Amino acid sequence: MAPKRPRGLKAAADAKADGKKQKTEDAKDGAEPKTVMLDADVEEDDELSELQAIYQSAVQKLDSNPTEALALLRGAIHESDRMLRNWEGDVSPPPTFHLVYGSALLDMGQLVQNEEPGPYYEAALERLEAGLESLSEVKGDETEKESVSVTKIHIQLAKTLLTQLQAMASLSTDKKPSPKTIETSQKQIEDAKGHVQKALEMPFGSSPADVSFFSTLPQILLLFSDVADLMDGLVDLDSQIPFYTFALDSLGQLQTKKVELTDDALAIGKMCLAQANAYLAEDDQAEDDQEEDDEDEEEATDAPHATETIAVLEKGLGALKVTTTNMTVDFYATRAELAINLGNFRDETDQEILYKEAVEDIKRIQAIDAEKGEKSLPEGLESFLQDWEESTEA
Structure with missing residues (x-):
């Protein structure tokens, strides 16, 4: 197959009733009170454990029954608000309370469809920040447990800050944000990075x-x-790349802590692919600008960031080649796109090997789709497969 010039493809796009505690949510808008079953056993009169059980039941149903x-x-937010109003004693609620309250608000912001999510994210940040401040009041046997809750709070603060940015971008009608908005967004990302760094320690x-x-x-x-993808075109590449590298470096630190991780290899692959696409987009723009200046097209064949692009593509593809778990459509699509993009930089022999690997993964996606009666193959990969089959038949 004839070599292609290096360009990114940009792939298209979770009741047992016996012996469980019940919690009745207040009726809203004239509806009857809704009784839900909690998937956990909690001690009588332990309101915080009960609150945690409500929230964990919600988390387990986020995907399967939104x-x-x-x-x-x-219910968790309502109960948290009631507990906060009625909290007794000289000591503030512990970090665990604020963790549950803030996390429930964050998840609400992500789930609501007919409401503005912003107020939920702002309230989540306020509750989580209060949780950081309350650790100093924890004493005795609870210190170790509450310290772990503070670790989680730092993670949830980072998640809330980044999710808030994504929501703002999706709701914005501005073709290009103001310099002040861009500056505020960059600071928000830096704040999120700071929380992750603290959590890792x-x-x-x-x-x-x-x-x-x-x-x-x-x-x-x-x-x-x-x-970082959202910042494309809003900041220069030198300001954008550190967001990708921070994610990769943090994941590397996380792996050294010997934590049981879910889909860490896929995360590495997707991070590397995103970073490579940022390099490719920059180089494509540079070439387009050069052609407009009537420069010799031959001089534009060497991508300025080829070395960096190849390095991250190799890293991402390497991570996905050694794992044998959670082989999903997303996994195969990411691995295929990494292989294609890397193949675009190789000589004809190595390129064909990488392209064949990509074709195998694309056909695995098609097999999964056929079994499920779905169509999830990204358009870019479908187009690549058609080009490949036409070239091999010629």
Whole structure:
């Protein structure tokens, strides 16, 4: 197959009733009170444990039953507000309370469809920040547990800041934000980076709930790549690239902590692909500008960031070649695009090997789609497969 000039493809785009505690959510808008079953056993009169159980039940249903998750989140927020108003004693609520309250607000902001999410994110930031401040009041046997909650709060603060930025970008009608908005966004990303850095220096805990929480960190770190993509064209490449590298470096630090991670290899692959696409976009623009200046087209064949692009493509593809777990459509699509982009830089022999690997992954996606009766193959990969089959038949 004839070599192609290096360009990015840009791939297109979770009741047992016996023995469980019940919590009744207040009726809203004239609806009958809704009784939900909690997927956990909690001690009688332990309001904080009960609140945690409500929230965890919501988390378990975020993907499989968002409607029920939304009801549970509203219940958790309502209960948190009641507990905060009625809190007794000289000591503030512990970090764990603020963690649950803030996390429920964050998740609500991501789930609501007919409401403005911004107020939820602002309230989440306020609650989580209060949790950081309350650690100083914790004493005795609770210190270790609450320190782990503070680690989680730092992670949730980073997630909230980045999610807030994504929401602002999706709702904005401005073709290009003002310099002040861009500056504020960059500061928000830096604040998120600071929270991740602090979390990586703190205890992670080893309870089942801790293991479950921290296993999802690769997906949270991926938000830095997503936000970096949003900055494309708003800041120069030198300001954009550190967001990608921070995500990769942080994931590397996370792996040294021997935490059980979910899809960390896929996260590395997606981070590397995003960074490579940023380099490719910059080089494409530079070439277009050069052609407009009537420069000799032959002089534009060497991409200025070829070395950096190849390095991150090799890193991402290498991570996905050694894993044998969670082989999803997203996994195969990411690996295929990495292989194609890397092949675009290789000589004809190595290029054909990489292209064949990509074709195999594309056909794996097609097999999954056929089994499920779906169509999830990204348009760019579908187009590549058609070009490949036409060239091999010729």
